[in-house]
Amino acid sequence: MALYQDVIMAGFGGQGVMLIGNLLAYAGMNAGLNVTYIPVYGPEMRGGTANCTVVVSDEDIGSPIIQRPKSLIVMNQPSLDKFQPRLEDGGVQVLNSSLVDVKQAEARVRTVAVPANEIADTLGNTRMANMVALGAYVRATGVVDLDIVKKSLTSVISAHYSHLIPKNADALQAGYDHAG
Numbered sequence: 001m002a003l004y005q006d007v008i009m010a011g012f013g014g015q016g017v018m019l020i021g022n023l024l025a026y027a028g029m030n031a032g033l034n035v036t037y038i039p040v041y042g043p044e045m046r047g048g049t050a051n052c053t054v055v056v057s058d059e060d061i062g063s064p065i066i067q068r069p070k071s072l073i074v075m076n077q078p079s080l081d082k083f084q085p086r087l088e089d090g091g092v093q094v095l096n097s098s099l100v101d102v103k104q105a106e107a108r109v110r111t112v113a114v115p116a117n118e119i120a121d122t123l124g125n126t127r128m129a130n131m132v133a134l135g136a137y138v139r140a141t142g143v144v145d146l147d148i149v150k151k152s153l154t155s156v157i158s159a160h161y162s163h164l165i166p167k168n169a170d171a172l173q174a175g176y177d178h179a180g
Contacts, residue, residue: 003033003058005143006066008083010051011075011096013041016130019156020073021052024134026155027144028056036064049078056143071141073133074100075116084109094137094179096129112140112179119174128171135175146176 007024011017018039025037039052053066067086072093074080080100087093092110095102098117105111114136116129123132138146150169157165 003056003143005057005071005141006053006055006069007071007073007137007141007143008051008053008066008069008086009073009075010049010079010083011130012078013050015050015075016127017050017073017075018052020130020134021054023149023152023156024054024056024137024143026152027149028054030152030155031144031148033058033144034061036061038064051079051083071137073137075130075133077101080104092137092140094133094140096133098129110140112136114175114178116175119178120171123167123171123174125167128168131168131171132175132178135172135177136179137175138172139176139179146172 009017009021021037025035028035034057036055041050055061068088070088070091072083072087075096076099087109089108094112096116097113098115102113116132117126119132120126120128138149150172153165153168
């Protein structure tokens with residue numbers, strides 16, 4: 001059976017949406033899959049809107065552009081408002097319930113609510129909410145193995161910040177566990 005998964009990850013600048021998109025793309029490559037990654041920035045990076053699209057497939061990818069995504073990672077309310085209507089029926093969305101009103105999730109899709117900010121706080125750094133959300137996404141979709149995602153952290157976190165890799169791996173695991 002062919003593997004094909006696409007996702008739009010969205011939030012405001014500074015939430016690390018581009019980082020987790022890049023991480024998922026590297027994890028897909030490290031798993032031997034074909035991937036595309038396209039970042040999209042709003043008017044300003046930190047505080048403005050930010051989203052990216054990632055496609056992971058074991059076959060050739062015809063286009064990196066996603067009109068009706070199979071899945072979403074939504075880090076803030078404006079992103080839910082913008083992207084949920086485009087999510088295909090039966091798709092999966094991971095919502096950061098710390099900043100998103102889960103009651104607005106549509107019944108036509110499967111919603112995984114994760115209090116990403118609170119979980120990241122318990123790990124010692126709210127900025128790891130993005131990793132918590134990605135861990136939940138990996139669990140919800142099975143797109144790649146979580147261990148491959150953890151090992152891929154070295155591809156997106158510079159050597160200067162390598163001391164943060166274990167904490168980010170813990171955040172991925174916490175999101176994964178929460179989504180179970």
